[in-house]
Amino acid sequence: MIEVKGLSVHYGGIVALDNISLSIPDGKIVSIVGANGAGKSTTINAISGMVKIHSGTITENGESLLIPPQDIVKRGIVQVPEGRKIFPTITVQENLILGAYVIKDREKIKKNMEKVFDLFPILKERKNQPGGTLSGGEQQMLSLSRALMSDPRVLVLDEPSLGLAPMFVLEIFKMIEDLNSIGHTILLVEQNAQKALSIADYAYVLETGRIVSEGRGKEVADDPIVKKAYLGIEE
Template sequence: MLQIKNLNVYYGGIHALRGVSIDVKEGDVVSIIGSNGAGKSTLLNCISGIVKPKEGEILYKGQPLAKAPHKIVESGICQVPEGRIIFANLTVKENLYMGAFLRKDKDKIEEDLKGIFKLFPRLDERINQVAGTLSGGEQQMLAMGRGIMSNPNLVLLDEPSLGLAPLFIKTIFEIVEEIQNMGKTILLVEQNAYKALSVANKAYILEQGVVTLEGNAKDLLKDERIQEAYLGKKH
C-alpha cells in the first residue's frame, strides 16, 4: 500500500531523515519505534505532505503520492497527530463531522458516525460536550475518531499513548487492533515500544534519522538489543 524509498529530509542544516526506506502492506499494522528526536513524526509529516523531502520517493498503491495535503487525505490517508490536536471550542460531534469535511457521501457519513460511537462509546456519551473539556484519553479517542471519519485506507497514528494514564493506554491499543479489524492499514509511531510491537505485524527501529533494524514485530520483541534499548531489560 505504501512504499517509501530513500527519503532524505533536512531542517536547515539538520539531516532529520537519512535514506529512510519502509514498506507498508495493505491490512497490516506497521510500527516505527525510536526515542525522541529520532525522526518518527517527521516521517509521518512527509507522508501527509506537511514536510517536503529533499530526496526520495513515496508511492501509495504503486503511484507517486499527491503533493498537496488535502489531496493526500482525498486519496485515503489520514494522520492522527501527536498531542491530540482537536478543535477545543467545538463539540465532540462537530469535531467528528470536521473529519468528514472532504466527503460528499452524506448517508455513509452518518453510518460511519454510528460506527465511531460503537468503537468509542465514551464519545457517544459526550456527543454534545465541548471537546476542550474532555480528559486527555477522551481527546485521544476523539482525534482517532475524527481521523477515521475521513474514511481512510491508511491511518497514520503519531504517539497515540503519549501522556495518557495506563488504563487509557490499554484502551487505545485495543482500539488500534479494532481499527485494523475494520480493514484499515495502520502506520503507528510510538515511544511505548512494548505496546507498539505487541500490536504490529512489522516494525522498524528509527535512530537519529536512520532505520537501524526492521523485521517481524514479534521477533523484534524477543531481540535482546531491543529489550535492552527500549523495553528496559538488562542482559
C-alpha cells in the first residue's frame, strides 16, 4: 500500500499541491480526477520521484518513497507518462528493451517482450520501426508495454486516454481493468472522469491542489458537485 500524507508541492511561489493525503491499497484501482491544472500530474510525479516535494511523506508499506526516480522503478512502481513519451528515434523493440532496464536477466527480458507482443501484436509487426512512425494509438500501446516490461506491481497511468479515438479509449480502459485483474495495482489519473470513476475502486477529486471529494468510484460519481463540474450532469 502506497500512502501519501500531507503532501505539498510548490513550483516557485505557486502552490501546486496543498496538503493532500491519499492511499493506494495493493491490487486496487485508484483514480484521481480533476480539471486541467488541478495537480493530478504533479501528484503522480511526486509519487514517481520526478518533482521535488515541499512537505509531507510518501511511503510504501512504511518505507519512504522520497528516493530518486530510478529507485522507485526498481521497487516496482512504474509510471506511464502523459503524452506517451515514447522515444521517437529508436525502434519499438529498443523502446521495450529500455522499459526492462532494471531487469538484468536477458531471458526474462525476452519473455516479457513476448508477453507484450502477445498483448499487442501490432507492436511485433512494427518492432524494427522507429517509435516516432507509430500512430497515436500505437504509441499509447508502446508506452504501456514499455512500462510492463519491468514487471511492475504498481502502474501509474497519466491520462492514458488523452487524444485517442473513442474506440481506442474503450479498449484502453478495458486493458486497465484486465491488468488490474491479473494483479497490478493501478493509480489512474484522468480528465475523462466518467470512465475513470466507473472502473475505480476508490477515487479522489482534485481541485486547484486540494482534494475536494473522495470515496468509492460510484459514490464519487454520484456526488452532485462532481456530477456538475466533471461529468456535465445537472441535477
